Amino acid sequence: MDLTDIDLLDADRFVRMEHHEMFKVLRDQSPLFWHDHPDGGGFWNVVRHGDVRTVNRDNELYSSEIGGISIANPRVDHEDGKFVDQRGLNMLYTDPPKHTRYRRLVSKGFTPRMISLLEQFLAHRTTLIVDNVIESGSADFVEKLAAELPLQAIAEIMGVPQEDRHLLFKWSNDLIGIDDPEYEGDPGVAAMELYAYAHQLAADRGIDPQDDIMTKLVNAEINGDRLTELEIDVFMLLLSVAGNETTRNATAHGMHALLTHPEQFTLLKSDPDRYLDTAVDEIIRWASPVLHFRRTTTADTELLGQEIPKDTRVVIWYISANRDSDVFVDPFTF
Numbered sequence: 472m473d474l475t476d477i478d479l480l481d482a483d484r485f486v487r488m489e490h491h492e493m494f495k496v497l498r499d500q501s502p503l504f505w506h507d508h509p510d511g512g513g514f515w516n517v518v519r520h521g522d523v524r525t526v527n528r529d530n531e532l533y534s535s536e537i538g539g540i541s542i543a544n545p546r547v548d549h550e551d552g553k554f555v556d557q558r559g560l561n562m563l564y565t566d567p568p569k570h571t572r573y574r575r576l577v578s579k580g581f582t583p584r585m586i587s588l589l590e591q592f593l594a595h596r597t598t599l600i601v602d603n604v605i606e607s608g609s610a611d612f613v614e615k616l617a618a619e620l621p622l623q624a625i626a627e628i629m630g631v632p633q634e635d636r637h638l639l640f641k642w643s644n645d646l647i648g649i650d651d652p653e654y655e656g657d658p659g660v661a662a663m664e665l666y667a668y669a670h671q672l673a674a675d676r677g678i679d680p681q682d683d684i685m686t687k688l689v690n691a692e693i694n695g696d697r698l699t700e701l702e703i704d705v706f707m708l709l710l711s712v713a714g715n716e717t718t719r720n721a722t723a724h725g726m727h728a729l730l731t732h733p734e735q736f737t738l739l740k741s742d743p744d745r746y747l748d749t750a751v752d753e754i755i756r757w758a759s760p761v762l763h764f765r766r767t768t769t770a771d772t773e774l775l776g777q778e779i780p781k782d783t784r785v786v787i788w789y790i791s792a793n794r795d796s797d798v799f800v801d802p803f804t805f
Contacts, residue, residue, distance in 0.1 A: 472492050472493065473500075474500060474501055474504070476493070477493050477497065478493075479506055479516060480508070480509075490790065491794060494788065494794060497516065497518045497791065498518050498791060498795060498796075502517070502518055502522060502775060503775040504518065506786075508542070508543070508784075510544055512544070514542060514783075514784035514785065515779060515783065515786065517785060517786065519797070520792040520798040521795075521797070522774070522775065522787075523787045523788065524792075530566050530570075531566075532769055534566050534766060534767045534768070535564055535764070535766060536559055536565050536569070538558075538765065538784060539557070542763070542765050542786055544784075557708075561705045561709055562706065562709060572693075573698075573702065575693055576692075576697070577688065577691070577706060580685075580691060581684065582687070585687065592627050593624055600615070600619050600623075601616070603615070604616060612726055613719065616722070617720075617723040617726070618715070621715045621722075622637075622715060625710055626639065628684050629683070638664075638668065639715065641661070642662075642664060642665045642711060643711050643715045645658055646658045647712060662708060665707065665708050665711060666708065669704040669706075670700060670703075672685055672707075676689045685707075688706065689703065716760070718760075720758060721755055724757065724758030725757075735750075735805060756793045757793070759793050762788065763787060763790065764786070765787075766787065768780070768781050768783045
């Protein structure tokens with residue numbers, strides 16, 4: 472494979488597991504790689520671990536808010552009534568000082584007491600989920616385990632009745648499954664339905680406060696500043712999608728890795744207290760549940776000797792950084 476074979480927009484290349492070879496070629500031959508885009512523009516790709524860290528940490532020069540975090544440029548039309556521009560609203564789509572403000576207000580919901588209660592809930596629910604699978608004799612791991620725990624956790628965090636968690640699952644799949652024929656839902660409709668649900672839930676908590684994080688978010692205040700209704704709605708969307716999808720993917724990839732590397736599974740089971748934290752880090756590295764984020768330059772700059780104009784797309788590939796042999800010994804070994 473050479474540079475002419477690189478196509479980072481072809482999802483099928485990732486399905487066929489060709490992406491690791493593509494990224495190795497890029498790390499070795501073109502660590503800052505220009506890629507055309509069907510919209511008529513293009514984007515720079517950052518693939519080495521150190522360079523990914525550099526761009527990731529520089530929010531003054533590389534913005535999450537200007538162009539969002541997806542490779543495709545954000546929609547700006549609202550004609551169908553099913554689209555909300557999340558830039559400046561979603562925590563992932565904001566830069567300081569907006570991001571700092573948003574994070575401070577949201578953190579009001581995640582008090583030490585609430586986190587302790589959530590840990591107890593998760594321990595209990597995890598045991599129940601695993602016990603149910605054991606009793607059934609067999610199960611789809613992704614559906615019954617990898618997806619179920621984050622759904623129950625998100626429902627508990629936001630005060631969503633557990634019987635409604637299937638709605639979160641559907642909305643999340645519709646929102647992120649645009650290129651997957653298995654999911655036929657409309658992401659715009661899913662977003663609007665989720666916003667409406669969150670809006671009603673927040674309104675209910677304003678009238679009838681509960682001991683949950685949604686109530687804390689509704690009442691969070693710093694020097695008279697509060698989260699707007701739309702910010703609360705978007706936070707629930709963020710939690711429903713990002714918290715669900717990433718955890719589900721990492722858990723599923725982790726189990727697959729352990730089953731296909733039985734010696735590592737045996738080692739982990741031999742002393743969980745000793746190896747669990749390392750295993751979690753390795754699973755996240757191996758799985759890379761978030762493949763990439765896009766940034767947009769706020770000024771003319773230079774990266775790896777390349778002049779990059781203002782308002783240029785720069786995509787940082789975590790999945791490539793996590794296989795960088797300059798950082799990880801035997802990066803293709805789990």
